[in-house]
Every structure is written in structure tokens, then in C-alpha cells.
Amino acid sequence: MHTTVAIIGGGPAGLLLARLLYRAGVDSVVLESRDRSYVERRQRAGILEQATTDVLRAAGAGDRLDREGLVHDGIELRFAGRAHRLDLPSLTGGRRVTVYAQTEVVKDLIALQLTDGGPLFFGAEVHSVEGAEGTRPVIRYTREGQEQTLTCDYAVGCDGFHGIARAAVPEAARTAYERTYPYSWLGILAEAPPVHDELIYAHSARGFALASMRTPAVSRLYLQVPNGTDPADWPDERIWDELDARLALEAQPDWRLRRGPVTQKSVLPMRSWVTEPMRHGRLFLAGDAAHIVPPAGAKGLNLAVSDVVVLARALELWHTTGSEALLEAYSDTCLRRVWRAEHFSWFMTTTLHTDPDRSPFDTRLQLAQLDRIASSPHAAAELAANYTGPPLTATG
């Protein structure tokens, strides 16, 4: 079998790339190792930047997003027992974010692809990408117990951090930049109405907490926990008590979260990581296959989207004119946005979390920074511009 673009991985990056290419008249095949229901249920990100929602709409995946997505005009920062709201549109010239879970984005893109798109194979596990330096890369994969081969003009690794595509780039041809953090997040989904109609990011001496949501009836909540934490050590009541303690307000001592049944609980480690360049010959890397951010900036999914928008435009130009100019620029174009997001995610992480090895001086610096954001429109505008994300232009 041969296709123009072989896409390895059917997460948000792979599915959206397939959709954008289909609309541009470029053939592709998506190979996804897991089954459909697993991919649709994997709990992950929840915040879409304005540019991401614009792209999804333009790709024809905006109907349910517009009906069910919750548009947010602000976020709240809590520290030293006080709450400070950042009004996103007034700080950014009108930009907002939307709460719409990654699970829903993935469901919408899969439904579109299966009714009106190119081949998308579930249960297709890719083992190798060969010949990226030649003119016709070869993808080897197993599906329904059979070894299969797919040749292509271009291969794209959208197979996440644990994928195999990156290994097709010789070690001497790539450089990894990495930082790990001395804490993780314990995340829960709960059948409880969100405590507030906007997200609350809280810094406290007990650790970071984040109150987010999925729908008006479902809360998504996170607590900073030590690395290696076993979720079994956190019974539901302990989680609720700790969230209440970290989100406490001095002026409202009776303030409490609304509790409800916890339906999902997991621990997420935290990492900053970038591999450069994002291209080797006819193999491109996009999304988590090329970079990871710690989640406090809510950037992972949005970066996956911006990578594939840049790549789809570049492949479309090559397909219609034969020009490889945008393909040549792909890695540099993406890395500029990636490093901006890496910096912002590191900044949010280190400003809001409580490092177990911190000194009292470090804590004072964090509080000074948070106070600056709460009191200076310039500092608030910088955070808001990064949080809502830059527009996606022809050059990224």
C-alpha cells in the first residue's frame, strides 16, 4: 500500500493532521496502535487556546465544540489566602480560552475521519520507519496479527512521547533538552459541579492545586503530590480536604469545594522536554513526539495543534506547487512557538508549585512574582497573552 502522507499515531496531532490534509486534497493514512474506545477515553488536557478552537472550526470540527465548549474570559490566581482574577480579553485585546476536553476533540475528529476522510486504522502498531533519508519512507506495522507495509512520500510521527518514530532519527542527528520536576499531579474527575465558573490556579505552602472542570456537572481537579505517589494513598475524602485547604480564602473561611463521587484518579509525572530538529529527511515529528511541557500552562494539546497546522500548510504547498520551502522551514517555525510554550509552562510550574527543597527565600520570590502579576497590568498581560496563546499565522 502507498499513500502520500503516512501518519503514525491517532491522538489529537495525527487526527487533526489527517483532517487538514483531507481538506487540502492530500492523501493520508493514519495508523493508531490502540483501539477506538481507548483513544476516545484517555483523560488528558482540557483547555483550548483561541487559535486551537479557530482551527478546529475551520477544519469542520466545531459544531459540538460551539454547543458544549465553555468559553472562559478569565482565570483566578489564589495565593496567600487571597483571590485575584485575570480578565483575559481585556488583557489580550479580546482573546479567550475554551474548556473542551481532549477526549471530546478526539471523538469529534475520529467521527469526521470515519465518515468523510481517508483511512484511519485502529489496532495498527507501527514498529519501524525506514528510509527517511531516501525518497520513499517505508512504515512497518502489525494489524490483526499481520505484518504490513505502507510506503509514503512523507512520514509524520504523531505517536506521542512513548512512540517509535523518533527512533528513526539517528541519535547523532538529534539533540534532546530536558528538565524534570520534583513533584507530580494527582488528577481526579468528580461528579460535582465546579466550585467556580472559571479555573482557579492556587499556590500554597501545602502545594499547588488547580480547580478545573469538564462540564457544568463535572469537575476536574488537580493536587501537587510527591513523585512516586500511589493514588491508593489518597482516598477521596483526603483529596477533598486537601483541595479545601490549598484553595482556602482568608476572607471567606467557610469557602469549600462542592464534593461528589470521584470517577477517575491518576498521578501524572511532570517533564519539560524538546527534541531538535523536528524533521529528519522525509520524516517529521509533531506534538508530544517532539516536545512535552508540564501541564500547568495548559499548552500540550495546543502545541500539538499548532505543529500540525504548520505541517499541513507546508505539505499542501508541496503538493500543489512542488515547493519544499515551507517543509524546509517546518522545524524552525514550530520550535519558536514550542520554546515560548516551554518557557511559559516552566514559569507557571515553578511559580505556582512548592518545591520540596525550597528555601524561605525562594518562597518569598514566588510570592513577589505572584503579587506582581496581581498588581501590574503589564505582568498580568504577559501571563494572559501566553495563556490564551499567540495567533497562528502563515509563519507559525
Ligand code: FAD
Ligand atoms: P498523544 O495524545 O500521546 O497521541 C499519540 C498517539 O499515538 C496515541 O494515540 C498512541 O496510542 C499512538 N501511538 C503511540 N505509539 C504508536 C505506534 N508505535 N504505532 C501507532 N500508534 C502509536 N496537556 C494539557 O495541556 N493539560 C493536561 O492536563 C494534560 N494532561 C496530560 C496527562 C497525561 C497522562 C499525558 C500523557 C498528557 C497530558 N497532557 C496535558 C498533554 C496533552 O494531552 C498532549 O500534549 C497531547 O495529547 C498531545 O497529542 P499528540 O497527538 O501529540 O500525542
Ligand code: DHB
Ligand atoms: C486542565 C489542565 C491543565 O493542565 C490546565 O492548566 C488547566 C486545565 C484541565 O484538565 O482541565
